[in-house]
Amino acid sequence: MATQEETFKSIVSHCKEYGFVFPSSEIYDGLAAVYDYGQNGVELKNNIKQYWWAAMTKLHENIVGIDAAIFMHPTTWKASGHVDAFNDPLIDNRDSKKRYRADVLIEDQIAKYDEKIDKEVQKARKRFGESFDEALYRQTNPRVVEHQQKRDALHERYQKAMNANDLDELKQIILDEGIVCPISGTRNWTDVRQFNLMFSTEMGSTAEGAMKIYLRPETAQGIFVNFLNVQKTGRMKVPFGIAQIGKAFRNEIVARQFVFRMREFEQMEMQFFVRPGTELEWFEHWKQFRLRWHKALGLGDEKYRFHDHDKLAHYANAATDIEFLMPFGFKEVEGIHSRTNFDLSQHAKYSGKKIEYFDPELNESYTPYVIETSIGVDRMFLSVMCSAYKEEQLEGGDSRVVLSLPPVLAPVKACVMPLVKKDGLPEKAREVMDLLRFDFNIQYDEKDSIGKRYRRQDAIGTPFCITIDHDTLNDECVTVRYRDTMKQDRVKISELHELIRSQVDMTDLLRKL
Secondary structure (H helix, E strand, O other): OOOHHHHHHHHHHHHHHOOOEEEOOHHHOOOOOOEEEOHHHHHHHHHHHHHHHHHHHHOOOOEEEOOOOOEOOOHHHHHOOHHHHOEEEEEEEOOOOOEEEHHHHHHHHHHHHHHHHHHHHHHHHHHHHHHOOHHHHHHHOHHHHHHHHHHHHHHHHHHHHHHOOOHHHHHHHHHHOOOOOOOOOOOOEOOOEEEEOOOEEEEOOOOOOOEEEEEOOOOHHHHHOOHHHHHHHOOOOOOEEEEEEEEEEOOOOOOOOHHHOOOEEEEEEEEEEEOOOOHHHHHHHHHHHHHHHHHOOOOOHHHEEEEEOOOOOOOOOEEEEEEEEEOOEEEEEEEEEEEEOHHHHHHHHHHOOOOOEEEOOOOEEEOOEEEEEEEEHHHHHHHHHHHHEEEEEOHHHOEEEEEOOOOOOOOOOEEEEEOOOOOOHHHHHHHHHHHHOOOOOEEEOOOOOHHHHHHHHHHHOOOEEEEEOOOHHHHOEEEEEEOOOOOEEEEEHHHHHHHHHHHHOHHHHHHOO
């Protein structure tokens, strides 16, 4: 059995080998934590975005979309708090010269206590079998109780330090817990410092007259500054939402884990504007809807969990993450936040413009509260790839790598293959291609043995392979081979369209929500 780390390395190399993700500007040795999506990666990514966009704007008549510019007036970021408070607490190891996020080091330590507890519980479950009472064991086993007490004490101490922004205490926790640098193995740490994550540049024709502007670190502010534009031109009534998909940029010092944490990434965000006082009901509503959206893909319900925030942003009154079980543990894929009226109030204050909504039912004006759902496209892409990647041993000692992607997200829906490159089979295969190409992304492949062609399609996650053989010319039937089961059926050419549609149509997926 491969370790989780080995599996993750295999996924990363598979992404490159099969045209999903390439290191950016690789011919110049790449650029750290920046990646390009290849021909299959961009199709998968576009399908994820389409699924999200449809779930937001098609299924909700009170949610509309926008596409705001990446560059914004610099006061936007002053108002939002990013100029003064968009920081990570960083710590360096003097021996390895590597830099880490102090909060991540401590959270990893908390996770280690959780793992120790889980190991004890698993061992006991094996020992006691069906009579095992897990709750009682967790409360009474001395080793479990000891680990739990240490974990809870660390968690409480960490939470206090983060909320108080106490950098000295964060360092002291790292020292007291004996946390070592993963590379040097030493505890030779510097002090913890804050580091602002925004990229800045200059706009203007002369150096003296240039204005310092920022690459946006999130897409949400583009929605907030357009609140009145959308509300008035769309005659929107509260509650309503504004959705957006776009690039954001963060100068992550500790960028790692492939596309999980990058310096240039893509977000899918929806800001939902509600009456003050109703925000926590809507927070609960969007938590459940967003979890349903994830689970509908069938990647495994047990791979998701909510993680409530220990440290709330000063403007939030509720926040949770949807975490997905990656090969490197449960990690945040999406955040749902109740942001109160902070953003609109701040922009009203800094711009001097009145940003309010007149509620005809209440006959009064107010600044709406906001529920935000924010999901990383790249993290979603990674969670789909990690759950789809499988190395299978087959009968007869053969093996294959298969991506069991949800068919609706698969980059290529079907591959058409003539059995041989003669006898009119390629021409017949082209006819089948022309029947299907307008509705589905279809590939054509006539090179190598049919077995090798199947393996290539398995590796990119194509749900159907359609083989044209000599019998096809007489009976108008083809052999359809299914990716996950490798079963084969004879199917009439006239029935192919409906067979593929039944598996890959996004409408059926949206109906589940």
